[in-house]
Amino acid sequence: MSDGMFRTVTGLRRGYDPDEVDEFFAHARSLYEQGPPTGLSSAQVRGVAFDMVRGGYVTAAVDAALDRLEAAFVARHRAQFIAEQGQDAWMAHLGAQARTLYGRLGRPDGDRFAPPQGREPGYEPADVDALCHRLIAYFDTGAPLTAAELRSATFRRRTGRNGYAEGPVDAFVARAVEVLLGVE
Structure with missing residues (x-):
């Protein structure tokens, strides 16, 4: 296990770079909670890529979290759009x-x-x-x-x-x- 946000792969396997993933999710959380509504789009969430490193985060877990994050940004955009228009x-x-x-x-x-x-x-x-x-x-x-x-x-x-x-x-x-x- 890692001290980071996600489980890490075992042995010599490769996973997403934990530093990159942690930095992206911290930035996304900040934008979601305090930033402008247009600070990060669902397309940007969908398009993010991380380097693969030995001992990195389990890719399936990170990908699932990215899917949930994208859905959250779409829901927020929808709510704002409906409130305005x-x-x-x-x-x-x-x-x-x-x-x-x-x-x-x-x-x-x-x-x-x-x-x-x-x-x-x-x-x-x-x-x-x-x-x-x-x-x-x-x-x-x-x-x-x-x-x-x-x-x-x-x-x-x-x-x-x-x-x-x-x-x-x-x-x-x-x-x-x-x-x-x-x-x-």
Whole structure:
């Protein structure tokens, strides 16, 4: 165990750098409690990265805490937005965000995202398309889907032109997470 915020890995295993993690969470807590509402966005929480070091923090525990922190910042933003502009305006805002996803969702399977450049790895299109079908069902019929399910989605690797480039897929899933968090 560590004296820090999270459990540490055992032996020679690698985990997130405890100093970086502790510093980020201390900063995030300060901004959440005392800072301006725009001091840290959910996207910034989602995009944070830590170095891997021997004896570092268990990554799954830190990642779960980051998910909770992101949800807290979204809930705070939602509450502030609704207090200032009303529930209808919030729903219109979410609708506008959701519409940014529709272009990709309307494309045929295997053609939703560009392939990776050169020899860069990509994602298996069938896996990504299956997640897109779940999003379509969520938006069209209210089928159950949570932000946590989107966050935990994994895609098999696919190399070459038959895959989907990772960057655009990751950005798309991040936007979908943001929309679902806004509703949850």
